[in-house]
Amino acid sequence: MKKKRVSITDIAKALNVTPSTVSRALNGGGKVSEKKKQQIQALAKELGYRPNPIARSLVENKTQTIGLIIPEFTHHFYSRVLAGIESVTSKAGYQLLICTSNEKKRQEIKSFQTLLDARVDGILATVCKKNDEFGHLQEVLESETPLVLMDRICEEIETSYVISDDFEGAFQAVDFLLQTGCTQIIHIKGPKVLSTSFNRFMGYKEALRKHQIPYNEELIFEGNDPELPEKIRTYIKTNPVDGVFAYSDYLAFEAVNVLRNEGISIPDKVAIVGYADEPISTYVTPQLTSVNQRPFDMGSIAAGFLLNQIQDPNSPLEFKSLKTELVTRSSTKKNQLARSWE
Amino acid sequence: MKKKRVSITDIAKALNVTPSTVSRALNGGGKVSEKKKQQIQALAKELGYRPNPIARSLVENKTQTIGLIIPEFTHHFYSRVLAGIESVTSKAGYQLLICTSNEKKRQEIKSFQTLLDARVDGILATVCKKNDEFGHLQEVLESETPLVLMDRICEEIETSYVISDDFEGAFQAVDFLLQTGCTQIIHIKGPKVLSTSFNRFMGYKEALRKHQIPYNEELIFEGNDPELPEKIRTYIKTNPVDGVFAYSDYLAFEAVNVLRNEGISIPDKVAIVGYADEPISTYVTPQLTSVNQRPFDMGSIAAGFLLNQIQDPNSPLEFKSLKTELVTRSSTKKNQLARSWE
DNA sequence: CTGTTAGCGCATTCAA
DNA sequence: TTGAATGCGCTAACAG
Numbered sequence: 001m002k003k004k005r006v007s008i009t010d011i012a013k014a015l016n017v018t019p020s021t022v023s024r025a026l027n028g029g030g031k032v033s034e035k036k037k038q039q040i041q042a043l044a045k046e047l048g049y050r051p052n053p054i055a056r057s058l059v060e061n062k063t064q065t066i067g068l069i070i071p072e073f074t075h076h077f078y079s080r081v082l083a084g085i086e087s088v089t090s091k092a093g094y095q096l097l098i099c100t101s102n103e104k105k106r107q108e109i110k111s112f113q114t115l116l117d118a119r120v121d122g123i124l125a126t127v128c129k130k131n132d133e134f135g136h137l138q139e140v141l142e143s144e145t146p147l148v149l150m151d152r153i154c155e156e157i158e159t160s161y162v163i164s165d166d167f168e169g170a171f172q173a174v175d176f177l178l179q180t181g182c183t184q185i186i187h188i189k190g191p192k193v194l195s196t197s198f199n200r201f202m203g204y205k206e207a208l209r210k211h212q213i214p215y216n217e218e219l220i221f222e223g224n225d226p227e228l229p230e231k232i233r234t235y236i237k238t239n240p241v242d243g244v245f246a247y248s249d250y251l252a253f254e255a256v257n258v259l260r261n262e263g264i265s266i267p268d269k270v271a272i273v274g275y276a277d278e279p280i281s282t283y284v285t286p287q288l289t290s291v292n293q294r295p296f297d298m299g300s301i302a303a304g305f306l307l308n309q310i311q312d313p314n315s316p317l318e319f320k321s322l323k324t325e326l327v328t329r330s331s332t333k334k335n336q337l338a339r340s341w342e
Numbered sequence: 343m344k345k346k347r348v349s350i351t352d353i354a355k356a357l358n359v360t361p362s363t364v365s366r367a368l369n370g371g372g373k374v375s376e377k378k379k380q381q382i383q384a385l386a387k388e389l390g391y392r393p394n395p396i397a398r399s400l401v402e403n404k405t406q407t408i409g410l411i412i413p414e415f416t417h418h419f420y421s422r423v424l425a426g427i428e429s430v431t432s433k434a435g436y437q438l439l440i441c442t443s444n445e446k447k448r449q450e451i452k453s454f455q456t457l458l459d460a461r462v463d464g465i466l467a468t469v470c471k472k473n474d475e476f477g478h479l480q481e482v483l484e485s486e487t488p489l490v491l492m493d494r495i496c497e498e499i500e501t502s503y504v505i506s507d508d509f510e511g512a513f514q515a516v517d518f519l520l521q522t523g524c525t526q527i528i529h530i531k532g533p534k535v536l537s538t539s540f541n542r543f544m545g546y547k548e549a550l551r552k553h554q555i556p557y558n559e560e561l562i563f564e565g566n567d568p569e570l571p572e573k574i575r576t577y578i579k580t581n582p583v584d585g586v587f588a589y590s591d592y593l594a595f596e597a598v599n600v601l602r603n604e605g606i607s608i609p610d611k612v613a614i615v616g617y618a619d620e621p622i623s624t625y626v627t628p629q630l631t632s633v634n635q636r637p638f639d640m641g642s643i644a645a646g647f648l649l650n651q652i653q654d655p656n657s658p659l660e661f662k663s664l665k666t667e668l669v670t671r672s673s674t675k676k677n678q679l680a681r682s683w684e
Numbered sequence: 685c686t687g688t689t690a691g692c693g694c695a696t697t698c699a700a
Numbered sequence: 701t702t703g704a705a706t707g708c709g710c711t712a713a714c715a716g
Contacts, residue, residue, distance in 0.1 A: 008694060009694090019694075019695095020703065021703075023696085051694080052461065054400050054405065054461055054692090054693075054694095056694060057708090058397055058692090058693080058694075058709070059695050060708085073420075074421045080416070116392070117395060119394065283625050285627045349710085350709065350710065359687085365709095366711090373686080375685060396710095398711075400692045400694095401711050401712080
């Protein structure tokens, strides 16, 4: 026998008033005599009354719910983004409806549909890797549901977004390698279709240009190549290499392994920089120099943008490119110009 | 101007029928002439009709939503639990309302309240570390909202749960250390109030007993002691130690660091086993032998239990203690009895 | 087979 | 200040 939840009508009956009055007394509605208001509020508390958000949603046409679409949570990065989001949405009284796409386009599309169906008040999303077509995002826009993209953007779609300054982050990293004396720097690239891959690659090139080091295509490796370790191993045996800039900490770690197996000392012979500053960077040996993307901030800022749009649908789109911070550890040589991340 | 969503009444009007008919035609209701059904379904599709789950929830008194409370997502473990949950809930057509407690009791209580308010059909939860009092769980039970606990249980509360067999997992680990010749095995304990800490500790003791090695209290260290590394360092300088069994991979890693700094070779002089088989265990050097808890299964099984209870509130409580699997890597010596995790 | 009526819990008119 | 009436979108019980 389900213990019936007490409704606004229950307490209205008990007090011989109408539900309207109770509603007004409980929300700030003002137009209720102080006496009744006190009475009603007291009884409500006593009975443990809890407003039914479902009913409220139905009449107010908003759900106090925000949808979140994220590729997955196994990367520390997204966990931090989530934490950042939650820190602001929970304070603002919003619930989070969370969907993961597992980097699959089909699931992503379905997730958007689900969230739209659920009538969320807004959507935060990081689109998945395979993203050549954006019809589903267009639909979101047409539904007039506020949307803020994080980390990865689609240029075809006009929406607010928060990204990390990948170009600058990569530039910082490679610039640092060059400053500490490296000249033959391998770059291990990220997934082809991602804007982040492209921007980091461009940052790499720009740093070379600044130091007038010629770009050498042979130094570029594809991160998703299953034979990556083997190819690096082969390459370094016959070519001079003194630095590695990887698209991710995980890829950097693969390079670490190859070098260690070959007995090449890090950072003396080859210095290595990863990307994302995941916890693993402090667990590997040597500890990995990496680019911190401030994922927590990414989440909190994106959530802020979204709340702005929800409050005022006519507010202008907002954009933010987060500055990165190079965290130097023992996989690179010392350089007084660099500050370590606090 | 918000593009109005088409409702059941819109399409009813357009076809000169009543909303009820439309409702019946769209749900399997049967009692509709084939012709009208076709017509209605066709128009619904054409107009892009999407049922409003809010309205449906209000009348059906269920939300097709499951609440999830997790301490946090930065541990890989919980990400996998989430993935397991989602794999079954999404198939069953349920949404996930996710709250994180950040291991804070206050937040946990608030999260339960939030989920109850949201009228979720059921709750999956891993309670936070500081959990001496369970009034809030009692409230959930009284509200008759199905509840399944994961990983950590409260003996005072009668509820379905899925846990990992911590006793057996620890036993396996320590038994393995003993089989490979260790006799002086340090145990680094987990948080005091957690059932998992206690059970792993008991498993450790049981393995010693099996091998008739006397229990030595000096070998027990507290994981949350900020001076842990220092204490271990001091101890091993004057006492024989040839093994470490840690409550977590992270704690195991602290031991690895101490040993490496002291120039003690792993696993030759001291073998080390962690717990949880987090990704870091493959990134540290040497790679860490660890106990895999099958978090994905934990999530999927818990979700299954919950769905059972939702479907039939009178179904009996269900319990599951997941078998663990010892994954041997290079931080321990070889032993043909052990199988590596696939 | 289909229309009518009612109601889920709440907020919000409009009268009184 | 308060009550009565209306509707949010949908399902379900009851008639016809």
